[in-house]
């Protein structure tokens with residue numbers, strides 16, 4: 001008998017249906033039945049991964065907002081300054097642009113550190129304004145994220161591992177984009193799904209042909225303890 005390894009899973013691009021959007025329902029049972037901690041590490045706002053854990057039925061171990069918010073199940077850590085990202089959003093709007101999510105903006109509404117901008121919005125002015133405020137813009141393939149250069153998913157993961165007693169060397173991580181590179185660097189074994197961007201592929205120990213949840217499900221099948 002070998003034990004299941006702890007998992008670190010990204011959401012968008014990794015748990016998604018083959019067409020790229022929406023969580024593939026086939027991932028729910030394997031994640032719920034996994035016999036080791038599962039950390040959800042995402043660029044999405046804090047409530048999204050918490051809700052995912054809730055609906056899957058697993059403990060809430062969450063790195064949200066690309067490491068800006070970390071939840072160990074007991075304590076929440078905020079590791080980035082929301083004010084700078086908000087100032088960038090204000091300036092971007094004042095220059096005549098829009099974050100691109102509609103008036104009620106449920107993408108940013110509950111964000112506590114960084115800001116996300118729709119990929120259809122102009123990138124260059126966003127980058128310029130962000131740079132003026134000492135922030136970076138990363139493109140996950142799902143949104144532009146205006147964030148501190150400092151916190152990242154990997155650091156958030158270290159906080160959780162420390163608190164919960166997970167050995168990162170034992171962890172298997174699956175991801176698809178630039179915001180997963182720090183995760184890949186932090187864990188013992190990293191896998192990029194076939195749809196991953198070049199940075200994620202370059203950082204991963206292994207790159208799959210299978211895309212989205214098809215790839216992730218294949219990894220889970222392969223690394224599951226027996």
Ligand SMILES: O=C(O)COP(=O)(O)O
Pocket residue numbers: 010011012013014041042043044140141142143144177179
């Ligand atoms: O929020 C995004 O842009 C991407 O989210 P992810 O980190 O779960 O892939």
Ligand SMILES: [Mg+2]
Pocket residue numbers: 010011012013014140175176177
């Ligand atoms: Mg992703």
